[in-house]
Amino acid sequence: MTTNIKSDSNGDLTALVQIADLGGMDAGFEGILAVNPEGCLGLLPPDGQGEVEVVVWPAGTRLTDEGELRSPTGETFAVGDEFSAGGGILEDLRADKGDVVADCVADGEPGAVMHSVGPVGP
Structure with a gap:
């Protein structure tokens, strides 16, 4: 299986990042x-309840040495920060994206x- 995803890690945290825009889904x-629990960055519902949904972040996103997520447009988000995003949910991320997401x-x-x-808008 060919993948278009890389794993970006600072030793403590891991961000799964697209190498090039995968396009497609446009839900907000x-x-x-x-x-x-595996140390991977994801999305927790706005109320802070529930399970963390692992995210494959947009191409150009990177994990800083301080553990912040830097978006392709330059905004930074620390664990606990609110954010907005566009994309979609895959029912079985590993089956769809391969072993690169296995960790x-x-x-x-x-x-x-x-x-x-990006940041949560008004």
Whole structure:
């Protein structure tokens, strides 16, 4: 399986990032930047309840040495910050994206693929 995703890690946290824009889905999301038990960055619902949904972040996103997520447009988000994003949910991220996501999700677990990320707007 060919993948268009890389794993960006600072030693403590991991961000799954698109190498090039995967396009496609355009649902809107708002949530809190959170870490799943495997140390991967994802989306927690705005109320802070529930499970962390692992995210494949837009191309150009990077994880800073301080553990912040820097968007392709330059905004930075720390764990616990609210953000908005555009993309969609895949019911089985590993089946769809391959072994590159295996350190973050188990077989059969859903995940999000985002093509944009930014601050929560008014």
